[in-house]
Amino acid sequence: MAQKYKKITIPITKPYLDGKEEKLVARVLRSGWLTQGPKVIEFEKKVNEYTRTKYAVAVTSCTTALFLALKASEIKEGDDVIVPSFSFIATANSVAHTGATPVFADIDRRTYNISPLSIQEVIKSGYKFDNTKKALVNNTTNNRLRAIMPVHQVGLPADMAAIAVIARKYKLLVVEDAACAIGSEYKGKRVGAHSPLVCFSFHPRKIITTAEGGVITTDSKEYAEKITALRQHYMTVSDLARHKTGSIIFESYPEIGYNFRMSDVQAAIGIAQMDKLDMVLMKRAAIANAYNKAFVGHPYLDVPYVPAGYKHNYQSYLLKVKNESPVRREEIMTRLAGAGIATRRGIMAIHQEPAYASAKTIINLSVTEECALSTMTIPLYPQMNKAEVNSVISEIKKCFNRKKHSDG
Ligand SMILES: *Cc1c(COP(=O)(O)O)cnc(C)c1O
Numbered sequence: 001m002a003q004k005y006k007k008i009t010i011p012i013t014k015p016y017l018d019g020k021e022e023k024l025v026a027r028v029l030r031s032g033w034l035t036q037g038p039k040v041i042e043f044e045k046k047v048n049e050y051t052r053t054k055y056a057v058a059v060t061s062c063t064t065a066l067f068l069a070l071k072a073s074e075i076k077e078g079d080d081v082i083v084p085s086f087s088f089i090a091t092a093n094s095v096a097h098t099g100a101t102p103v104f105a106d107i108d109r110r111t112y113n114i115s116p117l118s119i120q121e122v123i124k125s126g127y128k129f130d131n132t133k134k135a136l137v138n139n140t141t142n143n144r145l146r147a148i149m150p151v152h153q154v155g156l157p158a159d160m161a162a163i164a165v166i167a168r169k170y171k172l173l174v175v176e177d178a179a180c181a182i183g184s185e186y187k188g189k190r191v192g193a194h195s196p197l198v199c200f201s202f203h204p205r206k207i208i209t210t211a212e213g214g215v216i217t218t219d220s221k222e223y224a225e226k227i228t229a230l231r232q233h234y235m236t237v238s239d240l241a242r243h244k245t246g247s248i249i250f251e252s253y254p255e256i257g258y259n260f261r262m263s264d265v266q267a268a269i270g271i272a273q274m275d276k277l278d279m280v281l282m283k284r285a286a287i288a289n290a291y292n293k294a295f296v297g298h299p300y301l302d303v304p305y306v307p308a309g310y311k312h313n314y315q316s317y318l319l320k321v322k323n324e325s326p327v328r329r330e331e332i333m334t335r336l337a338g339a340g341i342a343t344r345r346g347i348m349a350i351h352q353e354p355a356y357a358s359a360k361t362i363i364n365l366s367v368t369e370e371c372a373l374s375t376m377t378i379p380l381y382p383q384m385n386k387a388e389v390n391s392v393i394s395e396i397k398k399c400f401n402r403k404k405h406s407d408g
Pocket residue numbers: 060061062063064087088090091151177179180200201202203213214
């Protein structure tokens with residue numbers, strides 16, 4: 001039977017926009033230049049400066065960013081890429097689109113990020129070194145292991161130092177799924193500056209938005225040029241360059257590329273959003289701190305764990321309902337919905353989705369499976385006021401009080 005819910009008054013998230021985005025978008029609309037042009041270049045420069053990287057290439061989404069990062073590294077059918085199963089499905093999809101196979105690793109119970117120990121376990125149980133191919137080759141499929149794709153889940157950086165050690169040892173590439181992680185820091189450096197290929201999302205569900213969009217950051221000129229070509233049909237001259245020269249130039253197409261262009265309309269939103277990034281991060285941290293204070297030490301809830309030397313941007317606030325809790329996650333979510341407060345299940349386990357039902361998982365993914373059942377995200381957005389934050393806190397706490405009374 002359909003249950004009646006109160007209208008949702010506190011949503012899970014809201015993009016933070018004001019007149020600045022509207023003004024910049026209106027200017028683009030009036031300029032007559034709508035697609036990838038000067039605003040995309042300006043937006044890319046802002047992302048570069050912020051992440052302290054040499055190059056940034058804007059594309060249509062983080063999914064296409066990850067796909068192009070893998071393509072630029074010539075990852076293809078017959079290759080394996082290690083990804084965490086505990087992630088949004090786009091992580092694995094970006095690998096599958098190249099023809100390569102995503103191979104699932106488990107996560108660390110406290111950080112929810114890919115566990116370096118689990119990566120080692122995947123390699124030890126599934127691969128052996130092939131002397132002729134000079135690569136780790138899968139015992140059953142004969143695929144070559146080529147890369148690791150760590151995810152900075154809900155904005156907490158993965159253990160990049162430990163992952164780098166494994167990558168060096170086995171000559172694997174690291175492509176970071178930093179969809180949620182703009183503004184996060186790891187060992188004193190912002191995410192973006194730790195690997196040759198880092199991909200960000202600007203979907204409205206993330207920290208800042210371009211409506212839809214993604215960016216690849218890199219310090220490698222070669223990667224930047226290759227990805228820039230791939231995003232626009234491998235065309236040797238950009239539309240803008242053709243437009244700017246007074247003379248006639250003919251472009252050529254040395255390889256098959258794609259159309260993954262970001263438009264100047266989207267980039268204009270992104271420019272205004274980049275200017276708000278630090279303020280948005282501060283507001284998010286304040287709300288996350290209020291949640292931490294309210295729930296730390298709770299007998300049945302775990303608050304997000306942030307190791308020393310890491311900066312979390314709290315793209316989402318994950319609460320874990322402990323196994324011994326008398327109230328199940330679904331019950332809390334239902335009661336909050338009844339109070340007009342939106343929640344979402346935490347993160348999915350990709351290997352349990354029908355789309356990946358035939359994917360071979362080499363190792364047991366028990367932590368992923370446990371966390372997929374017991375985590376949930378609660379509302380967090382910069383515009384949330386104190387009363388709304390307090391209402392979320394008290395409604396969650398109430399779930400446990402009521403239980404005590406009805407049991408006692
Ligand atoms: C949102 C998200 C993506 C996909 O980003 P899009 O820009 O929507 O393609 C990929 N990976 C993770 C971990 C995400 O959270």
